[in-house]
Amino acid sequence: MKALTVVIGNYNYARFLPEAIESALAQTQADLLVIDDGSVDESREIIERYHDRFGERVRPVYKANGGQCSVYNLGLALVQTEFVLFLDSDDVLYPGAIDEVLRAFASGDFVKVQFKLRVIDEDGTDTGALVPGATPPSDCATILRRGWLYPSPPASGNAYRVSALRSVFPIPLSAEQRKAADFFAIYGVALTGRICALDQPLGGYRVHRSVERKTAAGAVSLGIGNCENVRDVEQSFPWRWETLRHMTSTRLGEELPARFIDYSYEKNRLCAHLYEASTAKRWHWLLFRSRDYFRSLLGNPFWDARKKIGVMGLTLMCLVPSVRLNRFALRYIANPLFRRPTVAR
Template sequence: MKDITVVIGNYNYARFLREAIESALANVHANARPGYDDRVRVLVIDDGSTDGSRAIIESYGERVSAVFKENQGQSSVYNLGLSLVQTEYVLFLDSDDILYPDAIGAVLRAFESGDYAKVQFRLDVIGEDGVRTGVRVPNSTPPSDCAALLRRGWLYPSPPASGNAYRVSALRSVFPIPMSLHHRKAADFFAIYGIALTGAICALDGALGGYRVHRKAEDKRSASLGQAGLSLGNCEDVSEVELSFPWRWETLRHMIRTRLGEDLPAHFIDFSYEKNRLCVRLYEASTFERWRWLMFESHRYFASVLRNPYWSAGKKLGALGLTLMCLIPGRFVNRFALRYISNPAARLATRHPATARG
């Protein structure tokens, strides 16, 4: 019987932290064995919070292990957490997300059913109040052997950080993440894609946790008008994604080259990235600018749709139809199509506007 550590990385999320810790501890109780140490251990790493996080963490006493460190970013939390865990497996839970009580049991059963380097599961997208929106991520299921496609540059469908559990020895063969100002965020990118080259991946169909979407006050005010509504994630808007992905890929190539002795392609292919580039260029653009994009800048985008190895023919046709809607004169249609392409939550809002507002 193998054990797992849930590492909760936190920075100034006191308003969500207790719920994250409680969700991890619920999994401790659900997987406890009489007469043995708990199969599930909880480690909370606070990355220099200045809100009330420390008091919340300390209130749990010996129920959790705690580390308080200076602020260095998410990558430093992953590096430190991976160096501290003493279990066979690890799951990095963001402190604004939650696990369902049966999550870790399902993950451990999956690991024990085969020789997997990673087990991933879908996450329900939840609002700031914790209510499920009806959206789940990711939308597509990857094959068990993602390495072959990654070696061709394809980024496989994966949930955000909290939906991934790793074999510690496999992740250590790729880590640590090089630390710099650029590498403070998005540590899960290097774990999610680096791990694929170390072994098979098991993708569970069910949702076993919640991915919380919340916005800064200025984003909430502009979400109905600006690009904030185009992005599902919390940390970056669509413009930041376009700037950050290339250097993340280059850093991953360096990590794989130096740790595993493999060379990944110079360029990656990913629809999530290409749809962000699409939104940056076409949102509120003139009809002339939209058609100019189609004629001169659309090659990589259409390649990520038509050559996508994870999509059915129907999904490809749907994406193409929505993309062509972006070329129709009229900003209402333009906004609708881009939001529908970019953000799964916007699709739900289109079908259930009253639910989306609530």
């Protein structure tokens, strides 16, 4: 048995799943568990082909659809290794990634090792962007207790000590809120010990939703990362924080503040409310509804002055009565696909 298990959670991502499985199989020090969450595309057939070819190296689990939170709960219950990494089925690990992660775990008493991810597009082309854009300290608990969500990559860029994650999990399941399981793992585990943040990119984070698209009603909406519905994310984030507070209070005896501070969340709100809005509405929102946004920007403990000034400049472009400038600024803030050099302005 290896020291780490890569758990691939999949739901209807047959077009990306083979690349994710291949990238996990290329890791010499990792077991592989593939959990299919009730897919209705060709995912199961793909998993079976890999299982037939590689035998126990590809351990398949099939379940009824229950959402990402149920996949994390089940995966954590099934792993028998000391460490675990949850790889999204549309992402990839680079060769040697798990070797680097295990070396980092061996270098100190860490509960999580995170690493940067290269942002890739639907075809796997490197966009030039990296996530996260800042490096957190090893003691993220102190910052979290003040309500700040520390910089972390999405799910695929985090490996956990299983015992630490089990002290926080399982995630309470909800029929309404079934996504963003990595939120509870990333921030919950930070209260159990130190975190090691590697600066080198060891995987690819695939952003495959367009920068801009039209709704069924014909209105233009802005694509923010892989979000299907930006307003749903805005509404669900407070629920996530309240759920995390409940988990850490009942299982760790940690009392987190009632409110959280996170630039990523606030920028999503900014972009959702200002994109394609009239100049008057943009002015009104920035003058009267942007307090939390500017607090998360100017008070950000993870950014230097240069980055804050740059983002402030982009934000203030929204005050200019120019549709073109407004679109440019919000596309740049919202979606890393827009930042690649080949995108026409």
